Amino acid sequence: METLTGWGRTAPTRARVERPSTVEEARQAVLSAGPRGAVARGLARSYGDAAQNAGGSVLDMTGLSRILAIDLASGTVTAESGVSLHQLMAVMLPLGWFVPVTPGTRHVTVGGAIGSDIHGKNHHVSGGFCRHVSSFDLLTADGAVRTVTREGEPDLFHATTGGMGLTGVVTAATLRMLPVRTSLMSVDTERTADLDDLLARLTATDHRYRYSVAWIDLLAGGRALGRSVLTRGDHAEPDELTPRQRRDPLAFRPATLPAAPRFVPGGLLRPATVGLFNEFWYRRAPRERRGEIQKLGAFFHPLDGLPEWNRIYGPGGFLQYQFVIGLDQDRALRRIVERISRSNCPSFLAVLKRFGEGDPGWLSFPTEGWTLALDIPTGMPGLGPLLDGLDQEVAAAGGRIYLAKDSRLPPELLDAMYPRLGDFRRLRAALDPAGLFTSDLARRLRL
Secondary structure (H helix, E strand, O other): OEEEOOOOOOOOEEEEEEOOOOHHHHHHHHHOOOOOOEEEEOOOOOOOOOOOOOOOEEEEHHHOOOEEEEEOOOOEEEEEOOOEHHHHHHHHHHHOEEOOOOOOOOOOEHHHHHHHOOOOOOHHHHOOHHHHEEEEEEEOOOOOEEEEEOOOOHHHHHHHOOOOOOOOEEEEEEEEOEEOOOOEEEEEEEEEOOHHHHHHHHHHHHHHOOEEEEEEOOOOOHHHOOOEEEEEEEEOOHHHOOOOHHHOOOOOOOOOOOOOOOOOOOOOOOHHHHHHHHHHHHHHOOOEEEEEEEEHHHHHOHHHHOOOHHHHHOOOOEEEEEEEEOOOOHHHHHHHHHHHHHOOOOOOOEEEEEEOOOOOOOOOOOOOEEEEEEEEEOOOOOHHHHHHHHHHHHHHOOOEEOOOOOOOOOHHHHHHHOOOHHHHHHHHHHHOOOOOEOOHHHHHHOO
């Protein structure tokens, strides 16, 4: 038995952790799970309780970490579910291929990426991760392993992509990669004066960029409400590099600092300290800079350079709150940002993006609209009432909360946020009538 948490380090529970290194070992672990069931777990980057199972079994799938096949002609790769995006980049980038979608960390497994249908800075162009998955092998409650495609079993495919591991255990998958000519990024950066300025720029010019994200100052108020640093770019071409960079244009050598201390006292991230950081971060950004060449890690995964960065929130941990509302809900977005600003919420990791067309997974998070994600220390005064109010605003605007980051959503709001939830429950009941696959998240939200 081991004590497990999500990346936010909240709500610890104990489970029996199995560590299979083959599909057969995973099958035996599933079939021998007790009455509290089982759930798969990857690199534990979901923020809440999605990969926990109090009193039951948790399958650590990182032992299934082989890349099984590469087809350079079609740009496809078949990998076991414990392969990380970092591993895919290390192998595929020197061959001229990049992962089609990456979130803010490359330390995510293929299985976790499918279960959460992860998204990145390119959703407005490329959609979520599972749009680029051709097929996956799924270990179901009866011990069978079935190869699932969207053409062959569309319901099971769309219930599993974004289904939080509740239809079975993904053991391997085939996905289409993105061709690139360098491992560097060409980046445009600009400061925006306020929220209206930010939304106007995203609406007018986001289509010019493959990747787009805005850091937003949620402590700013008044005329500066929602001031932001907007960063957008694409993979650099060889003629944009210096002669030295062109010697090895596909090199992948992400830098890493020493890990954060094991113990960080609580209370360091207060409105005063975060306010100073936000002021510094906003002022240091250029008013406008075009075509800066950046490394992949700096553009996509800056926090990966500091291992165990989640410790900086102290022993109480933190939660991440992420929602999406429609593009026509500018007023609701402004009300939400105003409410967060008035609350003096000490969030320095806050990003706003524009999602493109919604993904087809029944519980996939992205729909076309504005998405805002913010990290919040759990010790913030008035945090519960603040988030309850935000939930109501999001629900009233027809939006939804991201389950891979959730740790406290009231279950009664879930049906309105995810209209295919009834279909998901019915398919899950037919596929797994004993409810073998479950998790703390599933029980909390009555999935």
